[in-house]
Amino acid sequence: MIKPITTATPIKLNQRMANSLEKFSEQGGEKIANYINAAGKFAIAPLMILYNPFTKEPKENKKWAAVKQPVEAVVTIAAQIMSLNLLYKGIDKLAEKGKLNFKLVQDAEKSGKIPEAILKANSGDKVKALKTLQKTCLDIFKDRTGTILTIALYVPILAVSNRIFPVIADLLTKDNDDE
Amino acid sequence: MSKITPITQSKLFNNHLKRVINDDAFAARTIVVCSVLKDVFAYSVRYKTTMENKKIPEKRRPFVAAMDLASGVVTSVAQIAVGFSIASPKVQNKLWNKIFGNAQFKNIGVAKKSFATILALIGSGLITERVLVPLMATPLAAFVEKKFFKHDATAPATSAKTYSNYPFHKPTVFKKMFKSKTNA
Numbered sequence: 001m002i003k004p005i006t007t008a009t010p011i012k013l014n015q016r017m018a019n020s021l022e023k024f025s026e027q028g029g030e031k032i033a034n035y036i037n038a039a040g041k042f043a044i045a046p047l048m049i050l051y052n053p054f055t056k057e058p059k060e061n062k063k064w065a066a067v068k069q070p071v072e073a074v075v076t077i078a079a080q081i082m083s084l085n086l087l088y089k090g091i092d093k094l095a096e097k098g099k100l101n102f103k104l105v106q107d108a109e110k111s112g113k114i115p116e117a118i119l120k121a122n123s124g125d126k127v128k129a130l131k132t133l134q135k136t137c138l139d140i141f142k143d144r145t146g147t148i149l150t151i152a153l154y155v156p157i158l159a160v161s162n163r164i165f166p167v168i169a170d171l172l173t174k175d176n177d178d179e
Numbered sequence: 180m181s182k183i184t185p186i187t188q189s190k191l192f193n194n195h196l197k198r199v200i201n202d203d204a205f206a207a208r209t210i211v212v213c214s215v216l217k218d219v220f221a222y223s224v225r226y227k228t229t230m231e232n233k234k235i236p237e238k239r240r241p242f243v244a245a246m247d248l249a250s251g252v253v254t255s256v257a258q259i260a261v262g263f264s265i266a267s268p269k270v271q272n273k274l275w276n277k278i279f280g281n282a283q284f285k286n287i288g289v290a291k292k293s294f295a296t297i298l299a300l301i302g303s304g305l306i307t308e309r310v311l312v313p314l315m316a317t318p319l320a321a322f323v324e325k326k327f328f329k330h331d332a333t334a335p336a337t338s339a340k341t342y343s344n345y346p347f348h349k350p351t352v353f354k355k356m357f358k359s360k361t362n363a
Contacts, residue, residue, distance in 0.1 A: 018282035018290065025293030029210045032293075036300045037214065040309035048313035049246070055318060061242045067245065089202050100183060103193045115200045121288040141187070147213040152219045158228050166234040170275075 014163040028139055030146035031084060038077035044070035072161040079157050084146050091142055102137040105130070204266045207295040211262030215255050217339050218308070222251025242321075249319040254312045262303030269294050 024032065046066040055062065092099050108114045115128045118136065122129040199206045228277040229235065263353060264270065284290045331348055 014279055014282045014284075018279055018284055021279075021290055021293060022350070024297070025289055028209055029206075030297055032297060033210055033214050033300055033304065034243075034303045036297070037308075040305040044305065044309035045313065048310060054314060055321060057242060057321060062237055063245050064239050065246050094183070100187055100213070100250050103188045103190075104196050104197065115197060115293045116247070117201055117288050121286050135198075136200055140196055140199050143213075147217065148201060151217055151220050154224055155218070158221070163234065174335070178293055 004018075028088075028143055028146070030143045030150065031081065034077060034080045034084075034150065038073045038080075041073035041076075042070045045073075047066070063172065064169045067172055068165045071165040071168055072158075074159050075161040075164065079153055080150055083149060083153060087146060087149050090141050091138070093147065095138055100138065101132070102141075105134050105137055107131055109134075183277070203271065204268050204290045205227075206292050207266035207299040210296050211258065211266065211299050214262075214304055215258050218258070219251065219255055222247055222254070226251070226332065228348055230242055250312055253315050253319065254308050256305045257315075258303035261307040262299045265302040266295055266299040271298070274298065277351045 010025050010059070045071045049062055049066040049069070052062075052140070091100070104115075108130060112126065114126060115131055119129045122132055195209075199209060226244050228246055230354045232240070235243060259361060271291075271294070275291060278295070279290075
């Protein structure tokens with residue numbers, strides 16, 4: 001198959017990374033933290049338990065501990081993202097109704113003093129900067145409440161994954177020895 | 180006046196907002212601390228539920244639980260140390276210039292803040308928690324299991340007394356919460 005000839009300059013790797021960074025950052029700190037945590041738990045943690053050179057634990061014990069990690073990662077991230085989406089929607093609704101008024105934004109509206117980082121990002125446009133400030137405050141509020149929700153969710157999530165993982169561990173390790 | 184107003188109007192929370200907006204390193208450190216808080220809570224709950232989970236064979240339970248306990252302690256300290264170091268402005272500036280020196284951004288301020296947060300989380304939550312900590316925690320778990328989980332040789336293998344003296348185990352609210360679920 002002949003490849004079509006393109007004249008467009010290929011996007012540099014760092015520009016691609018820059019674009020991905022901007023897209024990923026739209027997710028918000030709490031979700032990003034959860035994604036990174038789940039990725040590590042799913043892909044790296046089992047390998048580290050299985051191939052840790054320092055342990056002399058029986059292989060079957062290590063397999064059991066290793067299987068727990070990806071099962072927990074999948075259950076956790078699914079529950080976290082679903083519930084965070086619900087929480088964020090609720091917060092957005094409250095904000096639309098005007099029930100979330102941050103003192104920082106109100107003060108900025110009154111005094112015209114907007115944090116420099118926000119003003120700079122909006123090229124000095126105060127109207128745009130105030131909107132960005134409101135959105136930034138809302139995003140930070142979402143992140144903090146999201147953390148509280150994530151902590152609260154650990155109890156039911158662990159109960160679910162603790163029920164699922166021994167079944168999967170049994171299937172994978174084919175543990176036939178006496179218990 | 181909604182129930183959330185005391186929070187959104189509080190001096191403490193608004194000072195926090197101001198600092199997160201103006202200081203990228205502080206924003207990244209806050210996310211690292213939140214992540215560590217989740218781990219502290221998660222590991223304590225996990226330890227308890229593992230020891231009370233009768234679906235895990237009793238002879239496997241102490242090692243799985245000891246892994247949770249040892250990982251929890253080591254991971255919290257190590258994550259904060261690594262996350263805070265990566266979030267420092269010196270490290271951030273060096274890495275940013277190296278990776279994104281000539282890249283174009285729609286909003287460079289937001290990108291820089293996200294970069295600091297993501298990098299601090301990768302350093303603390305991926306490399307430290309998932310690679311460095313297990314290397315330290317696995318031998319530590321074996322040590323904890325030997326030192327604190329005294330196996331009662333006279334008790335039958337399936338007896339609840341077998342591992343009755345493991346640390347921090349008291350009939351708490353967790354036990355009550357999970358009793359019906361884990362025994363089901």
